[in-house]
Amino acid sequence: MLALLLWLLLHLHLHLPSSLSLNQEGLYLLQARQGLSDPNLSLSDWNPRDSTPCNWTGITCSPSSPTPTVTSVDLSNLGLSGPFPPFLCRLPNLSSLSLSFNYINSTLPPSSLLPCPPSLTHLDLSQNLLVGPLPSTLPSSLPSLTHLDLSANNFTGPIPPSFATFPSLRALSLVGNLLNSQLPSFLSNLTSLRQLNLSYNPFSPSPIPPSFSNLTSLDTLWLAGCNLVGPIPPSLGALPDLTNLDLSSNALTGPVPPSLAALRSAVQIELYANSLTGPIPSGFSNVSTLRRIDFSMNNLSGALPDDIFLPPLLDSLHLYENNLSGPVPASAARAPALAELRLFSNSLSGPLPADLGGLSPLSFVDLSDNALSGEIPGTICRCGALEELLLLDNYFSGSVPESLGRCRSLTRVRLLNNRLSGEVPAGFWGLPHVSLLELTGNKFSGSISPAISGAGNLSKLLISHNQFGGSIPKEMGALSNLYEFSAADNKLTGTLPEELSNLAELGQLDLHNNALGGEIPSGVQSWKKLSQLNLANNGFVGGIPAELGDLPVLNYLDLSGNSLTGGIPLKLQNLKLNQFNLSDNRLSGPLPPLYSMSAYRDSFLGNPGLCGDTPGLCSGTEDGSREHRGSIWVLRSIFALSVLILVAGVSWFIWRYWSMKRAKQRMDRAKWTLTSFHKLGFSEYEILDCLDEDNVIGSGASGKVYKVVLSNGEAVAVKKLWGSAAANKDLECSDHNLYDDGFEAEVATLGKIRHKNIVKLWCCCSHKECNLLVYEYMPNGSLGDLLHSNKSGLLDWPTRYRIALDAAEGLSYLHHDCVPPIVHRDVKSNNILLDGEFRARVADFGLAKVIGKGPKSMSVIAGSCGYIAPEYAYTLRVNEKSDIYSFGVVILELVTGKPPIDPEFGEKDLVKWVCATLEQKGMDHVLDPKLGLSFREEMCKVLNIGLHCASNLPINRPSMRRVVKMLLDVSPEHKPTSEKKNGKLSPYYYEDASSDQGSVV
Structure with a gap:
C-alpha cells in the first residue's frame, strides 16, 4: 500500500506543469511578456x-543573495509593442528598468507604476510611442529614482509641479515630446540634478529661469529648441560643474554673458541659431576643459577676441553667419588643438595670420564669404590633417602655396x-584624395600639370575664368571619377586629347572661350552620362561627330563659334536638347528634318552653307535671292488667279459659317470671368483659342493641362477643370477658394504668393461649365516624372541637391513668411516642377489650406500615398509638420532614386525601407547607384536630413526654415547667390505684385 502511494506521488510530480518549477519573479516576467507583442521573437x-x-534575455540578477x-x-531596442507592462513593477528588488527604443504605446497611468518597488533607481522609457500627460505621481511612487528618461515619446501638457519633489533625481530627460506651457522654474528645486535635458519641446515662449543657477551639481543643461526668449541669465555662469551647455535653436536675444567664460568645467557651449547680439566676450582661454564653441547663426558683431582661439583643448570653433568684423587675430595660429574653424558669412577682413595651422591640426577650414585678403598661409596644412579648405568669395591674392601641393589629406x-x-603647384593638381578642386574666378596662369593623373578621386575640376594656357594633358584620361570639367574663359590651346574619351563618368564638359583646335574626338560615345557639352568660341575644325546623337542624357550642346565643316548628323535628332547652338561655323548641307523649323533658326545662324525651309539660312547673293523670291511670287500669283473663281464660289459660304461661329464665341466668351494675380500681357481669349487637343501635355481626374504659346512667344500652362464650382469642391480652383464662402480672403492670400520657388499663378478664368488656371510653363516637367523614368540621368547629384534646396525654400516661405501660414498638404515629387535650368518650383495647391494658429482638423485624408504623415492618417489633424514629413520623403527619393511606394519594398514604404536597409546592409545599399560615389558624403548628410524630416514623431521634425539651414550646412558654398546677408538678397526673395522690383518678406 505504501509502495502504491509513493508511486502515485511520483507520477503526480512528473506530470505537474513544468511552469510550477519557475519562481515567482519568472512568473511576473512571463505575465509581462503576455501583454507585449514580440514580432522579432x-x-x-x-x-x-x-x-x-x-x-x-535582458534580465540581470543579483548574485550576492542566497537566492538570486x-x-x-533591460529590454531596449527589441521591437516590442503594446502598453506598458505593470507586472514588471512587481519584481521586489528591481533597481533598473529600460524599455527604450521600442513601440510601447498608450498612456502611462499612475496605476501602472504604483506597484514598482521603492528600490527602483533607473527608469528609461525613451524612444517609444507613449501619449498623454506625464504621471504626476512618479516622485511619490519612486522616491529612490535617480535617472528618469522619457525622451522621444508623445507626452503632452505641462511638466507636473510634483516633478520638483524628486528627492534624489540626478538625471531628467524629457527631450522630443509635445510638452507645452512654459518652461517651469520649479525644476530649480531639484538640487541633486546633474543632467537636465528638455530640448525640442514646443513650450510656449519662455525665458530661461535665472533660478536654474541653484542647480549647482548640474553638468549638462540641454535646452535646444524649447522656444526660449529673452536674454541668457548671467547667473548660469556660476554653475561650477557645468560641462555641456546647449541653448541652440531658440529665439534668445541680447548679448552673450561674459559670465559664461567663467564656466571652468565647460567642455562645449552651443548657442547657435538664436538672435544674440553684441560682441563675443573674452576670457574663454581660461576654460581649460573647453573643446567646442558654437555661436553661429546669430547677429553677433564686433571683432574676434584675441583669446577665443586659446582654450588649450579647443578643437571646434563655429562662429559662421554672424556680423563679425575686423581681422582674424594672430592668436589663431597658436591654437594648439584647433581642428574645425568655420567663420564663413561674416565681414572679417585683413590677412590671415602668416603661420595659421603651424601648430594646429586643422582639418576643416571654411572662411568663405568674408573680405579677407593677403596670401594663403603656407603653414595651413603643416600638421598634415587638412581635409577641406574653403576660402571662396574673399580677396585673397598671391599664389597657391607650394606646401598645399604636398597636403595629401585634402x-x-x-x-x-x-x-x-601665378602658376598652380604641380603637386596640387594631383592630390590623391581631392574630389572637388575649384579655382574659378581668379587670375591663375600656367598650364594644367600632367601630375593631375594622380588625382584618382577627382570628381569636379572647375577652373573657369582664369588665364590658364597650354594644352589639356592627356593624363586627364586617367581620372575615372571625373564628372565635371569646366575650364571656360581661359587661354587653353591644342586639341582635345583622345584619352578624354576614357572618362566614362563625365557629365559636364565646358571649355568655351578658349583657343582649342583640331577635331572633336570621335570616341565621345563612351560619355554615356554627359548632359552638357559646351565647346563654343574655340577653333575646332572637321565634322560634328555623329556619335553625339547616341549620348542618352545630353541636353545642352553648344558648338558655336568654331570652324566646323560638313553636314549636321541626322543622329542629333535623337537628343532631347534644352540648349542647342551650332551657329557661326562653316556647316553645309540640308538641316535634319526635326530642326527644319523656325524655332531652331537661331541655332544655325552664321553658317552660309546651310539650306532648308527655315527662313534666313539659305545661301546665295542678294540679287540672286531677290530674283528667286520674284520667281516664287509670280508662280504663286498665277496659282492664286487660277483658283480664284473656285474660291470665290466657296468663300461666301465659309464667311457666313465663320460669322455665325464667331458670333456664338463672342456670346460664350462674354460669360468668362477673369481674375488676374499679376500684370498680364494676354487676354483670356488668347488662352481660349489655344485649348485644343494638339496642345495637351497632361491629364488627370480633374481635367487636362495644355501648353499655350502666346503671341509674344512666351509659353504658359493652362489647367482646365471641368464641372461647376460645386462639383469642383476638392479641385484646385476651389481650393484656391475661388468659389467657396471665403473667396475674397483666400484670393487675397493665395493669389499674392510671390516666391522664386513657387510656381507663378498668372490668373484664373471661371465659367459655369469649366474653370481655367493659367500658370508659368515649366519646360522640364515634374521632378517625379524625371526622377522615376529613363531620363533620371539628367539629374546628377548637384542638380538634385539644388532641387531639394529650392523646394525647401519654397515650403519655408509658405510656413514661415505667409501670414497666416499655408500648409500645402500634397507635397510630392510630382508637385515639384522644374524650369529650363532644372530650378525647382513647388506647384499644385489644390489641397493647400490656410491654417492660422494651431493644427487644423480635416474631414478626410488628403495627400498622396507614401507621402502622408503618420499622425495625419489617424488624427486628421494637419499643420506644417505634415508637409515636412512629405518633404522628407521627397529628399529620400532624390537620394535613393526610388519612388515612395514600390513592389520592391513589400509592405513597407520608402521611409521604412530606407531605415531597414540602413540597419541591415548599410549606407551604400541605399544611395542611388546612378549617382556614383563622388558626392557620397553630401548624399549621406542629405539622407539624414530626409530621415529627420520623416520622423514618426512630429516634434522631432525640424521646421522648414531649419531644413533650409541644414541643407545649406551640407554644402555652404552652394548657398544661393540670392541670399541676403549684409546687403545680399535673401532666399525668401519674391516679386512684388505691383512692380518689377524685388521685395523681401
Missing part, C-alpha cells in the same frame, strides 16, 4: 521550464572668386 528564450529567469533575485530588466578645395594668381 527577441524573448524566445524566456522558458517557463527554467527555475529562475536569471539567464533570460532580479535587479535589472578632399575638397574651393578658392573661387578671389584674386589669386
Whole structure:
C-alpha cells in the first residue's frame, strides 16, 4: 500500500506543469511578456521550464543573495509593442528598468507604476510611442529614482509641479515630446540634478529661469529648441560643474554673458541659431576643459577676441553667419588643438595670420564669404590633417602655396572668386584624395600639370575664368571619377586629347572661350552620362561627330563659334536638347528634318552653307535671292488667279459659317470671368483659342493641362477643370477658394504668393461649365516624372541637391513668411516642377489650406500615398509638420532614386525601407547607384536630413526654415547667390505684385 502511494506521488510530480518549477519573479516576467507583442521573437528564450529567469534575455540578477533575485530588466531596442507592462513593477528588488527604443504605446497611468518597488533607481522609457500627460505621481511612487528618461515619446501638457519633489533625481530627460506651457522654474528645486535635458519641446515662449543657477551639481543643461526668449541669465555662469551647455535653436536675444567664460568645467557651449547680439566676450582661454564653441547663426558683431582661439583643448570653433568684423587675430595660429574653424558669412577682413595651422591640426577650414585678403598661409596644412579648405568669395591674392601641393589629406578645395594668381603647384593638381578642386574666378596662369593623373578621386575640376594656357594633358584620361570639367574663359590651346574619351563618368564638359583646335574626338560615345557639352568660341575644325546623337542624357550642346565643316548628323535628332547652338561655323548641307523649323533658326545662324525651309539660312547673293523670291511670287500669283473663281464660289459660304461661329464665341466668351494675380500681357481669349487637343501635355481626374504659346512667344500652362464650382469642391480652383464662402480672403492670400520657388499663378478664368488656371510653363516637367523614368540621368547629384534646396525654400516661405501660414498638404515629387535650368518650383495647391494658429482638423485624408504623415492618417489633424514629413520623403527619393511606394519594398514604404536597409546592409545599399560615389558624403548628410524630416514623431521634425539651414550646412558654398546677408538678397526673395522690383518678406 505504501509502495502504491509513493508511486502515485511520483507520477503526480512528473506530470505537474513544468511552469510550477519557475519562481515567482519568472512568473511576473512571463505575465509581462503576455501583454507585449514580440514580432522579432527577441524573448524566445524566456522558458517557463527554467527555475529562475536569471539567464533570460535582458534580465540581470543579483548574485550576492542566497537566492538570486532580479535587479535589472533591460529590454531596449527589441521591437516590442503594446502598453506598458505593470507586472514588471512587481519584481521586489528591481533597481533598473529600460524599455527604450521600442513601440510601447498608450498612456502611462499612475496605476501602472504604483506597484514598482521603492528600490527602483533607473527608469528609461525613451524612444517609444507613449501619449498623454506625464504621471504626476512618479516622485511619490519612486522616491529612490535617480535617472528618469522619457525622451522621444508623445507626452503632452505641462511638466507636473510634483516633478520638483524628486528627492534624489540626478538625471531628467524629457527631450522630443509635445510638452507645452512654459518652461517651469520649479525644476530649480531639484538640487541633486546633474543632467537636465528638455530640448525640442514646443513650450510656449519662455525665458530661461535665472533660478536654474541653484542647480549647482548640474553638468549638462540641454535646452535646444524649447522656444526660449529673452536674454541668457548671467547667473548660469556660476554653475561650477557645468560641462555641456546647449541653448541652440531658440529665439534668445541680447548679448552673450561674459559670465559664461567663467564656466571652468565647460567642455562645449552651443548657442547657435538664436538672435544674440553684441560682441563675443573674452576670457574663454581660461576654460581649460573647453573643446567646442558654437555661436553661429546669430547677429553677433564686433571683432574676434584675441583669446577665443586659446582654450588649450579647443578643437571646434563655429562662429559662421554672424556680423563679425575686423581681422582674424594672430592668436589663431597658436591654437594648439584647433581642428574645425568655420567663420564663413561674416565681414572679417585683413590677412590671415602668416603661420595659421603651424601648430594646429586643422582639418576643416571654411572662411568663405568674408573680405579677407593677403596670401594663403603656407603653414595651413603643416600638421598634415587638412581635409577641406574653403576660402571662396574673399580677396585673397598671391599664389597657391607650394606646401598645399604636398597636403595629401585634402578632399575638397574651393578658392573661387578671389584674386589669386601665378602658376598652380604641380603637386596640387594631383592630390590623391581631392574630389572637388575649384579655382574659378581668379587670375591663375600656367598650364594644367600632367601630375593631375594622380588625382584618382577627382570628381569636379572647375577652373573657369582664369588665364590658364597650354594644352589639356592627356593624363586627364586617367581620372575615372571625373564628372565635371569646366575650364571656360581661359587661354587653353591644342586639341582635345583622345584619352578624354576614357572618362566614362563625365557629365559636364565646358571649355568655351578658349583657343582649342583640331577635331572633336570621335570616341565621345563612351560619355554615356554627359548632359552638357559646351565647346563654343574655340577653333575646332572637321565634322560634328555623329556619335553625339547616341549620348542618352545630353541636353545642352553648344558648338558655336568654331570652324566646323560638313553636314549636321541626322543622329542629333535623337537628343532631347534644352540648349542647342551650332551657329557661326562653316556647316553645309540640308538641316535634319526635326530642326527644319523656325524655332531652331537661331541655332544655325552664321553658317552660309546651310539650306532648308527655315527662313534666313539659305545661301546665295542678294540679287540672286531677290530674283528667286520674284520667281516664287509670280508662280504663286498665277496659282492664286487660277483658283480664284473656285474660291470665290466657296468663300461666301465659309464667311457666313465663320460669322455665325464667331458670333456664338463672342456670346460664350462674354460669360468668362477673369481674375488676374499679376500684370498680364494676354487676354483670356488668347488662352481660349489655344485649348485644343494638339496642345495637351497632361491629364488627370480633374481635367487636362495644355501648353499655350502666346503671341509674344512666351509659353504658359493652362489647367482646365471641368464641372461647376460645386462639383469642383476638392479641385484646385476651389481650393484656391475661388468659389467657396471665403473667396475674397483666400484670393487675397493665395493669389499674392510671390516666391522664386513657387510656381507663378498668372490668373484664373471661371465659367459655369469649366474653370481655367493659367500658370508659368515649366519646360522640364515634374521632378517625379524625371526622377522615376529613363531620363533620371539628367539629374546628377548637384542638380538634385539644388532641387531639394529650392523646394525647401519654397515650403519655408509658405510656413514661415505667409501670414497666416499655408500648409500645402500634397507635397510630392510630382508637385515639384522644374524650369529650363532644372530650378525647382513647388506647384499644385489644390489641397493647400490656410491654417492660422494651431493644427487644423480635416474631414478626410488628403495627400498622396507614401507621402502622408503618420499622425495625419489617424488624427486628421494637419499643420506644417505634415508637409515636412512629405518633404522628407521627397529628399529620400532624390537620394535613393526610388519612388515612395514600390513592389520592391513589400509592405513597407520608402521611409521604412530606407531605415531597414540602413540597419541591415548599410549606407551604400541605399544611395542611388546612378549617382556614383563622388558626392557620397553630401548624399549621406542629405539622407539624414530626409530621415529627420520623416520622423514618426512630429516634434522631432525640424521646421522648414531649419531644413533650409541644414541643407545649406551640407554644402555652404552652394548657398544661393540670392541670399541676403549684409546687403545680399535673401532666399525668401519674391516679386512684388505691383512692380518689377524685388521685395523681401
